[in-house]
Amino acid sequence: MALVRIALKRPYTFVVMSLLIAVLGIGSIFTMPTDIFPPINIPVVSVIWSYNGISPDDMASRIVTISERAMTTTVNDIEHIESRSYTGVAVIRVYFQPTANVEMGISQVTAVSQTLLRQFPPGTFPPLIVKYDASSVPILQLGIDSNTLTEQQLADYAQNFIRVDLSSVPGAAVPLPYGGKTRSIMVDTDPHAMYSYHVSASDISSAVTNQSPILPAGTIKMGTREYLVKTNSSPNAIQEFNMIPVKSLDGATVYMKDVAYVRDGFQVRRISCARTVNEAPCLLSSRMALPLPFPSSAT
Secondary structure, eight states: OHHHHHHHHOHHHHHHHHHHHHHHHHHHHHHSOOOSSOOOOOOEEEEEEEOTTOOHHHHIIIIIHHHHHHHHHHSSSEEEEEEEEOSSEEEEEEEEOTTSOHHHHHHHHHHHHHHHTTTSOTTOOOOEEEEOOTTOOEEEEEEEOOSSSOHHHHHHHIIIIIHHHHTTSTTOOOOOOBSSOOEEEEEEEOHHHHHHTTOOHHHHHHHHHHSSOEEEEEEEEETTEEEEEEEEOOOSSGGGGGGOEEEEETTEEEEHHHHEEEEEEEOOOOOBOOSSTTSOOOBOSSOEEEEEEOOSOOO
16 A cells, blocks of 8 residues: 555656656567577586497497496596497487586596597597587588489588588588488409409508508708608509509519409498487488587577
8 A cells, every 4th residue: 555655646756667667678678689599507428439340239348338337436426327339339328417517527528538448449439529408409401412413422512512611600510411422432342353363351451551651751951941751652543543553473463453443432321210319310312411500599
């Protein structure tokens, strides 16, 4: 009742206050920044190990188990750990306590992962450590198709041209494209010719590696100037790889063309199907895709 008495005694004051609240409210609607994806603190870190060709059982026993045991003793505030092993890839999800410092956990996971590399099979690459963020979801997907370009050309165009142009968009984070065929220099071996020339697959691999190095050879001084010298033995054309010597047999040189054929091709494709909602769907087509996640805040 006291507020009603004051309003009756000073009506103009309350009218002015009402108008001021209305004006400020309308102004705040147009000036208040809008957050499309508000930041959500989800204390989850994914550790992705990769080793080409290894089976899921070996990946689980030789890499995942050792990594999980090491994390439980060196990483603080772990709530629980989940892992999935595939052919050549293992994904470990570390769930932290709600009050944990995720950045500190990432540094601890990174440190212990680098230490474990010596215990893993030779050739194991350092893991990819990613902090899960609900705001970093793809909001735009660009599909690329062509009736004139090959799948290798589409993949090269999406990787080296389209992705580079899109990366200049303010606030855009453009991951690598997936799908299609990845261009690669392929060596098609002939088992019968290899058997007749007594050439093994390791001989062919060593020949390609040793006969096409690009190495620094030091410097050379000419007069008052010093020049950098490098050894470039890499063939200029793909066809020249077929003339690489592989082995010497009874005084005769066995060339690459005698036991194999080097061509401009693409990597062997495999069907990759989704096991969970957050993983990639089954992909085996000529259509390239570029998912474009944007940051959480937008005005």
